[in-house]
Amino acid sequence: MIQIKNISKTFGDRKVLDDISATFKPGNTSLIIGGSGTGKSVLLKCMIGLVTPEQGEVLYDGRDFLKGDEETVKAIRREMGVLFQGSALFDSKNVIDNVRFPLEMLTDMSESEKEDRAQFCLQRVGLEQAATRMPSEISGGMKKRVGIARAIVMNPKYLFCDEPNSGLDPLTSIKIDQLIKEITDEFNITTIVITHDMNSMMEIGEQISFLYQGHKIWEGDSNTIVNTNVAELNEFIYANKLLRDMSR
């Protein structure tokens, strides 16, 4: 479980996160949604330690990530998997070496153990046939799958996905969403996905937090989101015609 409590972050004189609190449960795919520039990525960066908030707490199963001692923070970091926007693969490494990379950096596993684990993760995302291909030789959807395989290779308790659907067609997007949800269920991971993809919300929105101008102004799921009275959220979701039609 991840708990964030009263997180605030200011850049210069601009408060981009204002007193955000939320709880994210294991086995759940939790979405953080909102328009451009509302603070989604900054919030994610606060959770994974790339940005330090000036106020608030980030607790990983009760362990304090911001004020914890070095050992605690290191242990939490090892339990995180991150799927970055754009997949962030190493162009000079083939698919399986990209997946193996965290094992090389962070474990003392034997060569055969690393190979087995990387193969297992590639299989799990349906890419065992592509192990020796280079990133330049595979599609955007396949790159995301490689990114997911790499994000889970260390067997994370916590998985963060920053706009996993960016640049993908709707069908591939749904497949990627489903894969993230399946993996979350299967390995009981606490997963947080940043998205402004409406299909994702309807497909995998077990818990959805809506950010608006740095505030969390709504929380719910894919059933309740279409019947909300929050004007800013309605404006955000009904900008999408398909949903507008569905709600009629």
Ligand SMILES: Nc1ncnc2c1ncn2[C@@H]1O[C@H](COP(=O)(O)OP(=O)(O)OP(=O)(O)O)[C@@H](O)[C@H]1O
């Ligand atoms: N390092 C930084 N220094 C200054 N301002 C920043 C920094 N990082 C983000 N911001 C600002 O914080 C605000 C929130 O940015 P953020 O990237 O979190 O938005 P977002 O909701 O993820 O948007 P998008 O959906 O477009 O990615 C923006 O106005 C952005 O310019």
